[in-house]
Amino acid sequence: MLATSTNQKAEEIVKGVKNLPSLPAVIQKLIMILEDLSCSTMDIERIVSTDPALTARILKLANSPLYKGVHEVATISQAATRLGFWKLRDVAISIGTTESLSGMADEKAQQTYWHHAVYTATCANILAKTGGMPIPEETFVTGLLHDIGELVFAAVSPEQFALLQAIKPHNRLGKEEELFGTTHTRIGNLLLKQWLLPKRLCDTVRLHHNEQIYTSKREPVLSIVALADMMSKVHGLGSEPNCSAATLALLIKRSGVNVDQISEVLRQVDQQVANTQKDLEIAGDVSFLTPPSSSRNYKIAMVSSQQSTTMWMEQLLSYLGHTALPVSDFMEDPETAHLVILDPDASNTALLTRMQPILEQMQNHLVILESETAPAIGFLAKMKLPEIPLFLTQEKIRQYAKTNF
Ligand SMILES: [Fe+2]
Numbered sequence: 162m163l164a165t166s167t168n169q170k171a172e173e174i175v176k177g178v179k180n181l182p183s184l185p186a187v188i189q190k191l192i193m194i195l196e197d198l199s200c201s202t203m204d205i206e207r208i209v210s211t212d213p214a215l216t217a218r219i220l221k222l223a224n225s226p227l228y229k230g231v232h233e234v235a236t237i238s239q240a241a242t243r244l245g246f247w248k249l250r251d252v253a254i255s256i257g258t259t260e261s262l263s264g265m266a267d268e269k270a271q272q273t274y275w276h277h278a279v280y281t282a283t284c285a286n287i288l289a290k291t292g293g294m295p296i297p298e299e300t301f302v303t304g305l306l307h308d309i310g311e312l313v314f315a316a317v318s319p320e321q322f323a324l325l326q327a328i329k330p331h332n333r334l335g336k337e338e339e340l341f342g343t344t345h346t347r348i349g350n351l352l353l354k355q356w357l358l359p360k361r362l363c364d365t366v367r368l369h370h371n372e373q374i375y376t377s378k379r380e381p382v383l384s385i386v387a388l389a390d391m392m393s394k395v396h397g398l399g400s401e402p403n404c405s406a407a408t409l410a411l412l413i414k415r416s417g418v419n420v421d422q423i424s425e426v427l428r429q430v431d432q433q434v435a436n437t438q439k440d441l442e443i444a445g446d447v448s449f450l451t452p453p454s455s456s457r458n459y460k461i462a463m464v465s466s467q468q469s470t471t472m473w474m475e476q477l478l479s480y481l482g483h484t485a486l487p488v489s490d491f492m493e494d495p496e497t498a499h500l501v502i503l504d505p506d507a508s509n510t511a512l513l514t515r516m517q518p519i520l521e522q523m524q525n526h527l528v529i530l531e532s533e534t535a536p537a538i539g540f541l542a543k544m545k546l547p548e549i550p551l552f553l554t555q556e557k558i559r560q561y562a563k564t565n566f
């Protein structure tokens with residue numbers, strides 16, 4: 162009953178958007194024909210050649226440094242062979258949606274949306290390739306469109322949308338229901354259905370916040386997009402609540418990527434994001450990517466008995482240009498640490514008790530990992546320590562690290 166009413170509300174909202182963009186007919190036809198795996202490159206050429214602007218963009222992309230071969234491609238048939246049908250479908254959806262959505266909401270909301278969307282899409286694609294996914298292309302377009310419903314919210318009610326972004330509620334979907342009567346997942350699903358996009362894509366947009374589904378073995382695309390969605394937080398992008406350490410560990414496992422490859426994935430994404438924006442002709446700079454080399458190197462001790470969390474943190478610290486300090490070194494000489502991060506969910510009580518004098522000494526540069534439960538050990542609870550997210554940002558490290566050294 163509740164689902165029906167939020168569906169109705171979603172329909173009302175989508176209908177109420179003035180100048181709701183439609184996907185160009187040629188793109189719709191192209192996507193449909195590419196779903197039929199028996200189509201030929203000539204079928205594709207026949208459709209695309211009716212639109213000179215689309216023809217030019219596909220040729221330009223096929224000859225761009227990312228896909229360029231020995232010879233320049235001059236026809237859509239050659240471009241289709243070079244890019245492959247999956248990539249071509251990806252490109253068609255990306256070109257069609259970026260074109261249709263331009264100007265839909267105010268500039269700031271659009272820029273926020275595209276930064277997060279392009280980062281998530283690029284990161285998902287690199288994670289999929291690193292983890293050995295057989296058809297990594299699908300992750301790109303899912304990453305690009307997963308939050309498309311947010312753009313509709315921004316167009317319908319910029320004030321309510323700005324409020325939602327500012328408060329970053331823990332129960333994001335619940336707050337959306339309260340403010341808009343529906344969620345960005347339903348709105349996105351509906352919009353993509355109206356554009357006659359493939360059902361798989363519509364479904365993944367609808368389900369991208371369903372933890373039981375995106376952590377399931379049967380949904381590799383959703384798992385990777387959920388991980389990329391979370392990884393964008395390292396740059397302060399995205400407005401969805403953080404996942405727990407246990408969910409993060411499961412998502413990494415599902416992606417097929419080893420934790421020790423994460424810093425390299427983050428570096429590759431940084432190199433690729435600007436090209437992705439250029440390929441999709443999305444305006445805007447990429448200054449949100451923090452150049453790790455520009456920061457000061459801090460030595461940071463991580464106190465946790467959870468190996469996956471420690472390894473994740475080590476990877477993020479390495480990416481951000483800092484050094485993870487082994488707990489034994491820190492215990493021997495506490496002065497060497499500029500910051501101590503404590504995992505309240507996975508810290509051994511006996512060890513913490515032993516470390517109490519050192520931790521008290523570091524009190525001003527001691528933070529605890531964000532957790533739903535308060536620290537079980539008394540002296541830590543009394544300290545009222547600031548929390549730091551599992552998705553560390555350079556800004557948070559600078560805020561809490563010791564600078565007088
Ligand atoms: Fe979302």
Ligand SMILES: [Fe+2]
Pocket residue numbers: 277281307308390399400401
């Ligand atoms: Fe997102």
